[in-house]
Structures are given as C-alpha cells and as structure tokens.
Amino acid sequence: MTKFYTTVFIVITFLFSSCKGEDILDDEVPREVRILNPIENLTESSTHQYNASYFNNIGQQESITISWQSSNESVATINTSGLVTGVMAGQTEIKAIVMVNNTTIEDSTPLNIVMDSNTSNSSSKTGTIATTSSYELSGTFTLSTIENTNNLLLSIDANYKASTSLPGLYVYLTNNPNSVANALSLGAVQVFSGAHNYVIENVGINDYSYLLYWCEPFSVKVGGADIE
Amino acid sequence: MKTSIKSLVIFTLLMSFFIGNAQWTKGKGNGYYKLSFWYLESDKHFTDTGKTDPNVTRGQVNASFYGAYGITNKLDAIVYFPFFSSTYENDVISGTTGETISSGETVNSIGDIDIAVRLKLLKTKRLALSTSLVFGLPTGNSQGGSDGSFQTGDGEFNQLLKVNLGTPFKLLNAPFYAKTYVGFNNRTNGFSDEFRTGLEIGGNFFNRKIWLIARSQIVESMQNGSLNAQNSQGSIFANNIEYTNIGGEIAYYITKKLGVSLNYTHPISGRIIYANASISGGIFFDVK
Structure with missing residues (x-):
C-alpha cells in the first residue's frame, strides 16, 4: 500500500512540476x-x-x-x-x-x-519617478557623488509616494528599464512616502541610466525614472 | 499573492461541493465525498486600484479531498484536505538573447486544511436555513520558494461563519434551486477580516443525471488588518484582497451515487488578486 501511495505521489509531482513554462521578455534597448x-x-x-x-x-x-x-x-x-x-x-x-x-x-x-585652478566640477543628476503600472508611484530625486568617496547619494524628495498594497517592491539602478538582469539592487522598498536616502557604494554617477521600481514576486516593472 | 490563491481555491472548491436541492445538511449517515483537481495559471492581476497589470506567469494546482458527513439530521461535519498543492512560476527568457533572465520555481506541499460544521436551523418545503463555521488551519507552506512567495497556505488561522439560505423551485418542469449566503471571515496575524456573500442557481436535467449550476461570490475586505508592505519590510504577502467571481459548473451522475463535475470560475473584478480564470474537475460520491 505504501508503494502505491509513493507511486501516486511521484506521478502527481511529475505532472505538476511540468506545468512550469517560459515567459519571453522584450528587453531590447538601444546600444x-x-x-x-x-x-x-x-x-x-x-x-x-x-x-x-x-x-x-x-x-x-x-x-x-x-x-x-x-x-x-x-x-x-x-x-x-x-x-x-x-x-x-x-x-x-x-x-x-x-x-x-x-x-x-x-x-x-x-x-x-x-585658467582658474579653483574651478569646481559639480556631479549630480536628477529624475522624476513615474508609475508604469496601476500602482501609485511618483516623486523626484537627486543622484549625487559623495565627496572624497566612490559612493553615491540617492536622495528621494518629500513628494515621493508609493503604494503600500504591492507585495515585494524593490528598487534598482539599471541600464535596461525593462529588466533587472545586470541591474544593481538597492534593496526592498521600506519607505512609501516622503523624503529618504540611499547610499550606494562604489558606483559612479554615470554607471547607470535608469532608476527602476520592480515587483519581485510578479517579476514586473512597476515604475521608474531616467537619470538625467 | 498567497491569500488570493487560497481564496480562489476555497471559493471554487467549497462552493462546488454544496450541490443539492438546497439540502443544506446531509442527514444522518449521508455524505458527499469528492476528489478534485484545481488549476489556475495567471499572467495578470488586479492591482489595488482595481485595474489589471501583467505579471510573470504563475500557477497553482491543487489535488484535494472534500468530505461532508451527516452526524445527525441537523449537523454535518466537513473537511477539505488539499493533500497536494503545487505552486510554480515560469522561467523568464530574454527576447533579445534567448538567455534565461530568471529561473522559475516549483514548490510542492500540502495546502491549508479546512474543517467545518454545518447546522440546520430551519427547513420547510420552500426554505432551508443553515449556518456553518469553517476553521482554516495553517497547514500549508506560507514561506515557500527562494523569495518566500511560493505559498500553498497563508500561515494564519481563520474562522469563517456563514448563514446559508436556499429555496427549491421548478422551472420548465425541471427541479431548480437558488441559494445565497452571507459570511464573516475572522482572520489573524494582521490580515484584514472579510465579508463574504454568494449566490447560486442550479437546475437538474435529463432525469436528474446532470446538474447545471451558475454561481457568483463577492469578497470584501474589512480593511482592518495591520499587514501591509510598509510594515513587512519587503516580505511577500497580499492583504485586503477583494473580488467578485462568476462561474459555472456541470455535474454528471454516472450512477445514482457516483458522478463527475467540471467547474469554471472567472473573476470579473478585484483588488490584489489574480485576474485569470480557474478550472477544476473531480469525481464525487454522493451517499443519500
């Protein structure tokens, strides 16, 4: 009888395991x-x-x-x-x-x-976060270098708002707004309203061109911003 | 989306087991037993605004046993046992390079078990009134997979109290019934409580061989839970789900006791829940 149940379990497991297929993501961006x-x-x-x-x-x-x-x-x-x-x-x-x-x-x-040797070089960029989904997501930010370090400071402004209903919202720096492949994860979103900062270590100001908000369990883009 | 999956399963399965001419309780010694398979594959979901957004294809398959047994003429004992529950996610492949961007997963376990009692309150020729209390036991896996989002249970103990009202009638000389219920689902672990209601109309055709049933269910969140993305620090869950489903079922009695059924359910609106249809099928044994 144990053999029978084991066989049934294995058959069911095999049948259900074979349900997994493939989704094709259009991830082409301009070179x-x-x-x-x-x-x-x-x-x-x-x-x-x-x-x-x-x-x-x-x-x-x-x-x-x-x-x-x-x-x-x-x-x-x-x-x-x-x-x-x-x-x-x-x-x-x-x-x-x-x-x-x-x-x-x-x-x-x-x-x-x-000719003036005291001329300084500013190094900061800005962007406007916008939703690309039905979830609320908006705000502006500044990305700047932290003096005497190889680090960046991502300052999200007070006008930022994100839906608290979406499970598993993460934020990335990426060069492909459609994919998190090769992207740098800044971690799970833990602030859903108002000003807050991310310190990003060992990243240059021009290393990434896009700020991406991504729903991990759905593997889908929620919103983002060009870093300009 | 663990709670949304569970809600869909319970809706599709439990509703489909309550076949019968508004016979709300089975009667002493009688029973209804069913072996079912339930399947949902989803590539879109209702967001918190009620609109639909795409998502990577995810699916769930359940194999379950349902049994309702009449302990007395007024009291039934009911169990729903999803002895095998499988949740999966597709691989995501780059359309440009053909390389795998993210590998899908499959997690198998048992699901959340429900045990329930149903008590007959009133029964006349025209009306049947009963109440049922369902306990949802957190026996499934609420943290499955690499990111914890492959759940076969919600990890919380919930208690659903329902009042059911039904009436039989005849239409074109065929026996029909209509029934409705209202229920309150008390949930734990920070999940919002739920108000539930449903409507079902069924007709018996071809010399009682075939039942055709149409049904709808509404689940409204009481929005009183503490759980949300803000206080979970990125963990995966879905609270405050809401939906309105419509569906249909055909049940065929092969013999007087043995039959098969097929069910189709489609959500027509919702919040934080998959937006695709589910199907289920099973073989049942109706002891009268």
Missing part, C-alpha cells in the same frame, strides 16, 4: 556608449582621465574598443586611452566613439578649459 566621469571644467595644462563603457542591446556592459575625439584640439587634446590635456582657455567637446555592426555610436560631453 549605447556612455562617458562615465565627465567634468565641466579643466585648468590649462592639467589632465583628466576619461572612462567610458559600452552597453549592448540588453543594457549589459561589454568590452569593446572605444576611440576618443576632441572637437577643438587647440583647446584640449585627448589620446587614444581617453586622457585629456587642457591646452588653452576655451570650449571643446569630448566624444567617445564605438563601431558596432558598421554603425557608429557615440557619446559626447562639453569641456571648458579655464
């Missing part, structure tokens, strides 16, 4: 090259090492040869590894360029060469 550490100002004769990353059609960072250009070589020069040198006061545009499938993809950032 992108991004300058990770832009600056606004550089003093004459000083240097700055630019870094850039290439993100493929699913927002995943990929190694590829990146070339660099300065639009005004008389103001600043840049070598093949992205080291820029200020020549004389003026304005130029620094470009990072990649070739993928015979298509040129580039990112650019303006650069001022100045």
Whole structure:
C-alpha cells in the first residue's frame, strides 16, 4: 500500500512540476556608449582621465574598443586611452566613439578649459519617478557623488509616494528599464512616502541610466525614472 | 499573492461541493465525498486600484479531498484536505538573447486544511436555513520558494461563519434551486477580516443525471488588518484582497451515487488578486 501511495505521489509531482513554462521578455534597448566621469571644467595644462563603457542591446556592459575625439584640439587634446590635456582657455567637446555592426555610436560631453585652478566640477543628476503600472508611484530625486568617496547619494524628495498594497517592491539602478538582469539592487522598498536616502557604494554617477521600481514576486516593472 | 490563491481555491472548491436541492445538511449517515483537481495559471492581476497589470506567469494546482458527513439530521461535519498543492512560476527568457533572465520555481506541499460544521436551523418545503463555521488551519507552506512567495497556505488561522439560505423551485418542469449566503471571515496575524456573500442557481436535467449550476461570490475586505508592505519590510504577502467571481459548473451522475463535475470560475473584478480564470474537475460520491 505504501508503494502505491509513493507511486501516486511521484506521478502527481511529475505532472505538476511540468506545468512550469517560459515567459519571453522584450528587453531590447538601444546600444549605447556612455562617458562615465565627465567634468565641466579643466585648468590649462592639467589632465583628466576619461572612462567610458559600452552597453549592448540588453543594457549589459561589454568590452569593446572605444576611440576618443576632441572637437577643438587647440583647446584640449585627448589620446587614444581617453586622457585629456587642457591646452588653452576655451570650449571643446569630448566624444567617445564605438563601431558596432558598421554603425557608429557615440557619446559626447562639453569641456571648458579655464585658467582658474579653483574651478569646481559639480556631479549630480536628477529624475522624476513615474508609475508604469496601476500602482501609485511618483516623486523626484537627486543622484549625487559623495565627496572624497566612490559612493553615491540617492536622495528621494518629500513628494515621493508609493503604494503600500504591492507585495515585494524593490528598487534598482539599471541600464535596461525593462529588466533587472545586470541591474544593481538597492534593496526592498521600506519607505512609501516622503523624503529618504540611499547610499550606494562604489558606483559612479554615470554607471547607470535608469532608476527602476520592480515587483519581485510578479517579476514586473512597476515604475521608474531616467537619470538625467 | 498567497491569500488570493487560497481564496480562489476555497471559493471554487467549497462552493462546488454544496450541490443539492438546497439540502443544506446531509442527514444522518449521508455524505458527499469528492476528489478534485484545481488549476489556475495567471499572467495578470488586479492591482489595488482595481485595474489589471501583467505579471510573470504563475500557477497553482491543487489535488484535494472534500468530505461532508451527516452526524445527525441537523449537523454535518466537513473537511477539505488539499493533500497536494503545487505552486510554480515560469522561467523568464530574454527576447533579445534567448538567455534565461530568471529561473522559475516549483514548490510542492500540502495546502491549508479546512474543517467545518454545518447546522440546520430551519427547513420547510420552500426554505432551508443553515449556518456553518469553517476553521482554516495553517497547514500549508506560507514561506515557500527562494523569495518566500511560493505559498500553498497563508500561515494564519481563520474562522469563517456563514448563514446559508436556499429555496427549491421548478422551472420548465425541471427541479431548480437558488441559494445565497452571507459570511464573516475572522482572520489573524494582521490580515484584514472579510465579508463574504454568494449566490447560486442550479437546475437538474435529463432525469436528474446532470446538474447545471451558475454561481457568483463577492469578497470584501474589512480593511482592518495591520499587514501591509510598509510594515513587512519587503516580505511577500497580499492583504485586503477583494473580488467578485462568476462561474459555472456541470455535474454528471454516472450512477445514482457516483458522478463527475467540471467547474469554471472567472473573476470579473478585484483588488490584489489574480485576474485569470480557474478550472477544476473531480469525481464525487454522493451517499443519500
């Protein structure tokens, strides 16, 4: 009799286990090259090492040869590894360029060469959180570097509101607003109204382009914001 | 969504067991026993605003035994035993690369057991009135899977008190019945209590061989529970679920006692609950 019940249990387990299938996620995003550490100002004769990353059609960072250009070589020069040198006061545009499938993809950032060595470089970005679902989610934020560290401060403003009805709401930094693959989890959302902060360690200001709110048990996007 | 799953299961299964010409209690020595399979696969859900949003495909399959036995002419003992409950989630595959983004899971266990008593209060030729008390035992898995969201039970002990009213009638010379109930579900562990009501109309055709039944149920949250996403620190649960279901069932008596049934139930509105239809089927033994 025990054998009979064991057999029945195994058969039922097999039948039910086979219910699991596959869902296809449309996760394609435009390919992108991004300058990770832009600056606004550089003093004459000083240097700055630019870094850039290439993100493929699913927002995943990929190694590829990146070339660099300065639009005004008389103001600043840049070598093949992205080291820029200020020549004389003026304005130029620094470009990072990649070739993928015979298509040129580039990112650019303006650069001022100045004489004043006390000129500071601000490094902060902002965004507006909006729902992409039927759950309430809204607010604005500022993402800024924390001085003398490799860390970022994500400051969600007082106008932020999120539904408390949604189970398993998590927040991510990502380069693909449709997927949490290759995304950086900031953890479960624990504040659903008002101002609050996240300290994000060892992340650059330009490493991610999108703030994503994601429902874990449903594996679905709830809302998010471009980091601009 | 553990509580929403459980509610759907209980609705579909328990309602489908109360077949009969408003015979609210079985009568001493009589019984009704059923072996059922219940299936739900869902790729959308009702949100807290009542609108529907997509979700990764999840499903649940239950195999259960239901038995109602007349201890006396006025009192029935009832048990619902989901001896096998399986909940699963699909793999998520990148449409761009074909790679697996997240692997699905399957968790198997027993579900939450219900035990109940049903007491006849009044029975005339035109009317039957009864009350029932259902105890929901937290015997299922309330924290299954890698993220705790693959539940086959809600982890709480609930008590559902119902008052049932039914009447038989004839339509086109066929025996029919209509019945309704109101109930209050007292829930624990921070879950909100629930008000429940339902309506069922059934007709008997082909020389009492086939029952055709239409039914609807409404569950309204009392919104008095403390459990929400704000105080659970990201854990997975669903409180304050609400829904209105409609459904139909066909039951065929192969012999006077033995029969099979098939049930289809669809939610037409709701909050924090799956928005897809469920089906169930079973074989029953009706001892009269």
